[in-house]
Amino acid sequence: xxxxxxxxxxxxTMIDAALRLLDEVGLDGLTVRRLAAELGVxxxxxxxxxxxxxxxxxxxxxxIVRAAGMGPPRREEPWQEWLARxxxxxxxxxxxxxxxxxxxxxxxxxxxxxxxxFEGELAAMTDRGFTPVLAVRTISTLTHxxxxxxxxxxxPRPPGQPVEEPMPILTESHRAGGxxxxxxxxxxxxxxxxxxxxxxxx
Numbered sequence: 001x002x003x004x005x006x007x008x009x010x011x012x013t014m015i016d017a018a019l020r021l022l023d024e025v026g027l028d029g030l031t032v033r034r035l036a037a038e039l040g041v042x043x044x045x046x047x048x049x050x051x052x053x054x055x056x057x058x059x060x061x062x063x064i065v066r067a068a069g070m071g072p073p074r075r076e077e078p079w080q081e082w083l084a085r086x087x088x089x090x091x092x093x094x095x096x097x098x099x100x101x102x103x104x105x106x107x108x109x110x111x112x113x114x115x116x117x118f119e120g121e122l123a124a125m126t127d128r129g130f131t132p133v134l135a136v137r138t139i140s141t142l143t144h145x146x147x148x149x150x151x152x153x154x155x156p157r158p159p160g161q162p163v164e165e166p167m168p169i170l171t172e173s174h175r176a177g178g179x180x181x182x183x184x185x186x187x188x189x190x191x192x193x194x195x196x197x198x199x200x201x202x
Contacts, residue, residue: 009039009041009045009049010049011049011050011059013039014035014039014046014049014050014056014059015056015059015060015063016063017035017038017039018030018035018056018059018060019060019063019064019097020038021034021035021038022060022097022098022099022100022103023097023098024098026098026099027098027099027102027103028099031053032046032053032056035056054108057103057106057107058107058108058109058110059111060103061103061104061106061107061110062107062110062111062114064093064094064096064097064100064103064104065090065093065104065110065114066114066117067093067096068086068089068090068092068093069086069089070086070114070117070118070120070121071117071120071121072120072121072123072124073124073128079124079125079128079130080194080198083138083142083194083197084190084194086142087142087146087190088190090142090143090146091146091149091150091186094146094147094150094154095150095153095154098154099154100150100154101147101150101151101153101154102151102154104147105147105151118139121139122135122136122139125138125139129201130201134197134200134201138193138197141193141197142190142193145189145190145193149181149186149189152181153181
């Protein structure tokens with residue numbers, strides 16, 4: 001049987017396998033040839049389902065974004081609580097995969113179905129008093145903040161050089177607040193964005 005007719009080889013099985021491989025080898029180690037070997041086929045067979053590696057990466061990004069859960073606020077749920085819940089779930093979804101933030105940050109496009117779900121979220125925000133521009137800017141600001149935060153969380157960190165000059169404020173800040181990439185630091189940024197959005201809306 002030819003590779004292109006291999007049972008079970010679909011666009012979705014390729015994306016699922018690529019995400020598993022991503023966790024093993026990272027984004028830099030993810031190649032079409034390696035994915036083909038993982039699936040037990042020859043590389044040309046994959047191009048019957050996904051034309052380019054970028055299309056594969058876009059599918060992976062789409063899967064990561066949707067795994068966070070999308071949709072409007074629950075009944076009687078304040079938009080502030082919804083945004084915070086959405087933001088935490090999105091961060092968790094990025095962190096669930098090695099280099100997850102890099103994959104999403106490099107996406108060229110998302111699926112039409114995902115964009116429709118996003119449109120539904122924006123519609124719910126406009127029902128709560130947001131203008132279309134403010135709704136899009138709010139979600140975009142949160143997305144950029146979270147993706148950037150996770151990019152730093154997932155980045156390899158070589159050992160730093162000791163600082164000989166006294167830095168009392170930095171030292172006290174680190175002692176009192178911990179790492180700038182801690183849960184508390186993330187929640188602080190999230191509160192700032194949501195509080196600023198409320199002030200703009202109000």
